[in-house]
Amino acid sequence: MNDSIESLSRKIGSASDLQSVVRTMKALAASSIGQYEKSLSALADYYRTVELGLGACFRESERTAAMPQQKASTPAGGIHAVVFGSDQGLVGQFNDAVADYAIKSLKTQPGKLKVWAVGERVHGRLADAGAPLSGLFTVPNSVEAIAPLVGEIQIASEAHRDENNEVGLWVFHNRPLHGALYQPVGQRLLPLDAQWRRGLTEIPWPTSNLPEAMGDGHATLRALVREYLFISLFRACAESLASENASRLAAMQRADKNITDLLERTRGAYHLLRQSKIDEELFDVIAGFDALVEPRRTRS
Incomplete structure (x- = not known):
């Protein structure tokens, strides 16, 4: 995956800020109508x-x-x-x-x-x-x-x-x-x-x-x-x-929906990548543990 956890986190933050602006504009448009x-x-x-x-x-x-x-x-x-x-x-x-x-x-x-x-x-x-x-x-x-x-x-x-x-x-x-x-x-x-x-x-x-x-x-x-x-x-x-x-208002509703879809995809990718990094670290720990324990088992 090309994106890193840090870049995905920045994208989520930017999209969330933009969604907040869009929802504010939606409220103003509805009030003006x-x-x-x-x-x-x-x-x-x-x-x-x-x-x-x-x-x-x-x-x-x-x-x-x-x-x-x-x-x-x-x-x-x-x-x-x-x-x-x-x-x-x-x-x-x-x-x-x-x-x-x-x-x-x-x-x-x-x-x-x-x-x-x-x-x-x-x-x-x-x-x-x-x-x-x-x-x-x-x-x-x-x-x-x-x-x-x-x-x-x-x-x-x-x-x-x-x-x-x-x-x-x-x-x-x-x-x-x-x-x-x-x-x-x-x-x-x-x-x-x-x-x-x-x-x-x-x-x-x-x-x-x-x-x-x-x-x-x-x-x-x-x-x-x-x-x-x-x-x-x-x-x-x-x-x-x-x-x-x-x-x-209609444009902001479409934008809100598009941002929500983008956030769902980005958050999904973020959690998948984060879980993949955690799995890699766990595998490294297990592999290191096995590397330390295996000589002792051999001597025993």
Whole structure:
């Protein structure tokens, strides 16, 4: 056997230390998934409230007329896209999946394109594909850090928008499925889709007292649209983070299993080699004893 007892002992120690790190990362990933899933659950109620408010505004014809009717043509201000990825590795094909999906989807969108990446890993993947990158944002490490990030994204998008032109806004991210599975998805947030607006007007009001917009209905509608954009970006970020941690958890589980198998094999080899060394020493002792006793037996 090529390995010595000392080298096998070092391998066992290194693998045990690595397994401790992997299990710590597993615990952190599982904890993070929980907080992002809770934030998505809480966000659903708020999103429902915003939908009801938008539907109430759109139902009033004079308020709806205040909103410019969007056409199927390309927005004159071009296309802005936000792609959510990760800053860290150990997530498998997480960044490749969302980057490839975004690139493929945006190829069908005519007009000048500007892309913002959330995460260094997906930023590098988009850069390699030749995407027209306009900025890079750091991936938030907690639910509390998502809102400031969304504000930064909105400010960056507004700074690159021509006041006289409408801008198309797309968001791409990975959405969690069952277990560690996820799928890349994309959503057009702007311009507002006419079919989507009609769908909101068909949502029944939960009480018999129909709502009425107070004051400037146009200002109310614009405020609700801003909240809709904020919620959509917040939800995309939270779903991306939940998918990232689920993917990392699955990777850490596979790594933990591989390390456990490696430790079993290495420890088995270590014990076998150690027992072999003990047997050799015992044979040497017995052989030495026989060598000392044999002359006496001969003389006797």
